[in-house]
Amino acid sequence: MSRTALVTGGAGGIGRAVCARLAAEGDTVLLADLDPGAVADAASAIGAGVVPWALDVADAGSRRAAVARAGELGGVDLLVNCAGVLRDARIRTLEPSTFRRLIEINLVGPLALTRLAAGGMAERGRGAVVNVASRAWLGTFGSTAYSTAKGGLIGATRSLALELGPRGITVNAVAPGFVETPMTDGLPAEIRRRSIAAIPVGRAGTPEDAAAAVAYLAGAGYVTGQVLVACGGRSIGAPYAAGRS
Numbered sequence: 309m310s311r312t313a314l315v316t317g318g319a320g321g322i323g324r325a326v327c328a329r330l331a332a333e334g335d336t337v338l339l340a341d342l343d344p345g346a347v348a349d350a351a352s353a354i355g356a357g358v359v360p361w362a363l364d365v366a367d368a369g370s371r372r373a374a375v376a377r378a379g380e381l382g383g384v385d386l387l388v389n390c391a392g393v394l395r396d397a398r399i400r401t402l403e404p405s406t407f408r409r410l411i412e413i414n415l416v417g418p419l420a421l422t423r424l425a426a427g428g429m430a431e432r433g434r435g436a437v438v439n440v441a442s443r444a445w446l447g448t449f450g451s452t453a454y455s456t457a458k459g460g461l462i463g464a465t466r467s468l469a470l471e472l473g474p475r476g477i478t479v480n481a482v483a484p485g486f487v488e489t490p491m492t493d494g495l496p497a498e499i500r501r502r503s504i505a506a507i508p509v510g511r512a513g514t515p516e517d518a519a520a521a522v523a524y525l526a527g528a529g530y531v532t533g534q535v536l537v538a539c540g541g542r543s544i545g546a547p548y549a550a551g552r553s
């Protein structure tokens with residue numbers, strides 16, 4: 309059945325791949341992101357089935373407008389909370405204002421959007437929410453604020469699954485590992501090298517790898533409250549022993 313999907317961060321690396329994947333599966337996709345130009349470019353590059361929309365997930369009026377626009381397309385059947393920022397520092401230099409901003413975009417925005425979208429889903433008796441968290445939730449050196457926000461998103465995913473399950477709504481999370489996108493392009497070369505070297509499958513993730521996990525959870529009607537860690541094995545935790553036999 310064709311759905312209307314609202315995808316935040318839709319002009320970014322992973323979000324754009326999610327929009328392309330859902331559109332290819334026949335969904336109508338509201339591709340929502342901050343910059344109207346980037347939104348228009350991403351939507352036209354994907355083509356049919358994608359509607360561009362400018363959204364700031366940290367702004368209440370903007371969130372309401374996005375859900376209202378999705379209402380004109382039939383109402384949000386699938387919400388993919390993919391917008392996110394990684395602006396972090398070690399705790400001694402982490403300004404409270406940076407911490408608040410990360411929480412606002414990575415945690416408060418997704419929860420507020422879920423609150424808005426869940427009403428219509430409950431009326432229709434069906435819906436799905438997929439939150440894009442991060443493997444960083446398990447702990448990442450120098451990423452306390454980001455890990456905190458993503459860990460919060462996972463706690464919310466599990467609690468909302470309990471609350472919304474009886475209304476026919478599933479709530480799940482994808483926790484990608486290191487994915488090659490504009491977000492990771494900006495990392496220092498040595499951090500990138502070490503991050504990729506620690507991935508058991510031997511390569512960084514692609515946006516399409518993450519999108520495949522999102523698409524699975526978006527359609528897995530009997531799976532709820534789960535976290536799908538799509539990280540090439542990085543989260544397993546054992547020392548990587550490449551080359552030893």
Ligand SMILES: NC(=O)c1ccc[n+]([C@@H]2O[C@H](COP(=O)([O-])OP(=O)(O)OC[C@H]3O[C@@H](n4cnc5c(N)ncnc54)[C@H](O)[C@@H]3O)[C@@H](O)[C@H]2O)c1
Pocket residue numbers: 316317318319320321322323340341342343363364365366389390391392393394413440441442443444483484485486487488489490491492
């Ligand atoms: N790239 C990775 O290695 C990785 C790993 C784990 C999780 N993630 C998560 O995946 C998601 C997508 O990240 P990405 O790697 O594609 O990065 P990206 O920077 O390419 O995309 C993020 C998008 O979010 C948008 N955005 C930021 N603030 C926004 C706001 N206030 N309102 C609306 N949109 C906003 C940006 O404009 C951007 O297009 C993020 O939630 C990120 O935390 C990424």
